[in-house]
Amino acid sequence: MKRIMAQHKKDPVLTNGRFTNNREMLFYFLRGSKRYFVLSAVMAMLLAFSGLVNPRVIGFTVDSVIGEEAFDLPGVLGNAITNLGGREYLRTHLWVIALFVIGVALLNAVFRIFFRMGNSRGAETLLKTMRDDLYAHIIRLPFTWHGAHQTGDIIQRCTSDVETVKAFLSEQLVMLFRVGVLILLGIVFMFRINLTLAVITVAFIPVIVGNSLYFHRKIAKAFKIVDEEEGRLSAIAQENLTGVRVVRAFGRERYERERFEKQNDVFAASDMRLSRIFVVFWSIGSFLSRFQIFIIMFAGALMCAFDVISAGHYIEFMGINAMVSWPIRMLGRIISQMSRTGVSIERIRYIMNAEEETDAADAVPMPEGGDIVFDHVNFAYGDKGRVLKDVSFTIRAGETVGILGGTGSGKTTLMALLEKLYDLPEENGRITIGGVDIRKLKRSDVRAHIGMVLQEPYLFSRSLQENITIAKKDATDAERDEAVQIASLDETVKGFSRGYETMVGERGVTLSGGQKQRTAIAQMLIRRTPVMIFDDSLSAVDTETDEKIREALRERTKDATVILIAHRITTLMLSDHILVLDKGRLAEEGTHEELLARGGIYHRIYELQMQAGLEEEE
């Protein structure tokens, strides 16, 4: 279902990007696997060639060993047999022929193994290259890109579209080559034996392939309908399952059953229609193939009767014909499947062409430390209204700064800009760290300098241990324990029977919002970054723990610059310096006392929050 939905929506046309066309990208992906595919192509040729030996041996045995025809063998082989004693020798030593057959068969087996191994190595290497490239690319795409695309759709492209491309190169393309070689070689051999019979065989090729192409177009159409009907059925089941509470609470089980069964019938009927086309196609193909075999057999036998060809050659021809008959039937199918691959390649190219985050070419080393300065910063997401309006302030190194503001006031944007998650356009002011414009700094340096805890942190599907130390592989247990203690997560860890080995994330235990936030805090603390941002990351933690964490932070990370975004005045009031944002503007700035004295927004919030506390005291 997802697939159809995804394909219905067309990607915007990319005018520029890394790969101007599909072929270019395919060659790029083939960089480590080309040689394997070449090897398997060579093997395919040898394989086709050695496969044609059997009919020849049979024909030779019939004509020249059992019969009395002259030897029709390549020079070396002919000489060898003549030296041994010719026909008489072979007649008494039939095992030589048997041995030859087995020898060729062994060779054939070796070619086959190398063909398949080469192909598989090529295919798997290609698959790995594609997936690795995509993964490495995706995690380096700017955050805006991730926000603009659906996870399910991207995953679809990275899994099934990638598989389609792999199948195209390793199965269809290689198969096309192999089938082509087999047919070509077979036909060359046929022409050597008899022109008339060979012409009959060739004449059938367009008929059989044409039939296949015609039906595959119809099948593709019918298949699309089946796919859509299945999607509808699938959606009904999906909705029923996700809405199970609604279904039950309204007692609509019967209605749901009827709805499902009705669509199930529609789906089955569409599937049956597809099957009908398929069965007709198959039967016609089967008839054509067998009819061709009959014609060859009948015509060949007549030609034998009139001594146009020998019995051995006739048998040999039949043997070759049997070998190429299946490949000819395959040809149409392969061609029609190949046309569908273009869509998948295009979908992958769309991702590969998106631009990764880049650093300025003249990037300078990260300054040791220093003040963070926002200098007349303006910002808008795309062509939507401005989120930040002329914001200027300074955060001194080692200071604790509080930021307060309502939804949409621009707090998070401010931090995302500082972290270089978004780029600040040239004319929109500047942000400096230690006097250096962050546009001139490498992203990885800035992010290594400034740690940030997100409001809704993401935990990886790993153990608690791995999550906490994910950004510092070589962290000692002592470092880990300290971070965990400052983040007030120690009790939580102790509470789990498996302690640090507890699995969290999507496949693990469910942590509460507060536990998640504290895990993310520990995750950041262990990095010991000079600047730490808490983007509303104490919101789900109770007041007491909030205080405890801030206390521990003050004591243990004295030199660090701390930026606290919060809604609770109690969280912010001890900061050295508080910024109040309102609709993208810096509305107020100062210490807690100064702001209270000003009697502005901060004061009003303070009043409201205190009042709420007091009111209940009565």
Add this chain to the structure above:
Amino acid sequence: MDGQEEKSYVRLPWYGVPRLMPYIRPYRKVLLSMVALGCLSSLIDAVFPLFNRYALDTFVFGRDLSSAPAFAVIYLLLLVGFVMIDFVTLYWCCKVEINIGRDLKNTAFSHLQTLSFSYFNQNNVGYVHSRIMSDTARIGGLISWRFMDIVWNGSWLLFMIVMMLIVDAYLAMFVIVLVPVTAVIIVLFQRKLLPLHRKIREINSRITSHFNEGITGARSIKTLVIEERMEGGFFEETEGMKRVSVHATRYSSFFLATVILMGSVALSLVLMVGGGLTIEGAMRISTLSVFTTYALNIMEPVQGIIESISQLIQVQVNIERVTRLITTESDVADSEEVIAKYGDTFEPKKENWEELHGDVAFEDVTFMYPDGDENVLEHFDLNVPHGTNIAIVGETGAGKSTLVNLVCRFFEPTSGRVLIDGRDARERSQLWLHSNIGYVLQTPHLFSGSVRDNLRYGKEDATDEEIMEALRLVSAEGVVKKMKGGLDADVGEGGSALSTGEKQLLSFARAILADPRILVLDEATSSVDTVTEKAIQDAIATVIKGRTSFVIAHRLSTITDADEILVVNDGKIIERGKHKALMKQRGYYYDLYTRQFAVQSVEHAVTAQ
């Protein structure tokens, strides 16, 4: 996901096919005819080489063309017959596949409608969904195609052997002897291959979750600067995938090469032994030619049969999953007496239903979730006279839904009773209770279809006037008016054409239309704009008026008027009482409330400006 990520391999007696008998039985006549036709087609297939022999004997060596026209006619007739038999068999094969798949889907789906909530809590949507959709489809394919493959290949093999024995028993022995040898080789290789294929599937699903992590965790990966580390983990996984896949191909290519080699061995034996006989004059060239055809073909069905069996082995797991779903018994089921009086899920006896007033009481209720290991309620008492408003608060994941689950009888108490209008809930049918309950979810759930279809979910025969009235009550007429087509407008899959707030308003209207005596409200956590927010608050006030209501609240400011507030933490009720009293306690509720108030106060202060 993990809870259900069970073994991808199970071993069932007879590959699990006996468990499917009830679904196969309706098609047994068709299947038997398929067997007969399949055998017939194999017989013709095995006979075709004999025509070749006749042609060689009569036309080529005998130089007698008098029977040629008759030969051609017979051959062509047989060919047409053969193709037609195949046509019919293939068609039936598709039909059986599709029908069995459909039947299984229907059975699985309607059985799911009767399962209790513990089933849905323990099995996530994706898991159950693929049971209904893909497992059933695979089973359908198994029964028809794999079954027919075995019939075709088995009979083809048999008839080829018979033909060889008839034509020349002595030479036949040399070919036949190789059949079991080849079979053993194939089985040995398949044994090696199966676990490798399982492993590949496992790695594949891990790779998908890596992608998922890389995309949904993008922001964290950036801020933690762990791109290289994440990449390293991913590359390791793809490397493992490559290794295992190449390893598997090594086996499969050796295996395929061996099978084909065995065909050549058979051919060489035929040429050696048969050639000798022919030279001696004890055998005709035509016979030798026919034998070379049989020798080159005979390994194909052997391979086919074994591959079908190995697929059967792999489908066992699908059979197991589906049959387990179908045979799962609901742990909340109505007793036979109740069903006799009130009817079941699909056939209610509404004439016997009593009216429901809305008094709810918990009497010494102790409750443990079926998959839990701790009582979440112990000797809990609560009396809710009709018209009372109960609020349940607590953090996400704290277990706020437990009480509601018991009221709705989505679960039943481990001990003690839940009384509805003074009688144990188990004395009446689930459908009776559910028909009197309105449920509004935190993530409003709409079904694809028109607005009207969705609203009628609460009352099947509601007129447009009634629907409009309900919409008016919750001030949602605007939502419908805005939509093209009004009540006929399509809401999209899962209501995707509407905003969260609009979906919420519609789901209130749906609940009101049902006019339930008991109302359960699971308040939205997602933020909506202030205007919609206000509309929703008003709607809540409207719908709970005069009904017994249970509100699972996230915004504490909305429930300060509740008759009783139950505060849940870690699955247990830790505080209860009215808002004022709870604030005075300065406990958990107080902390929760002040924290939330902080956020609100900021918004208030800013808007007041």
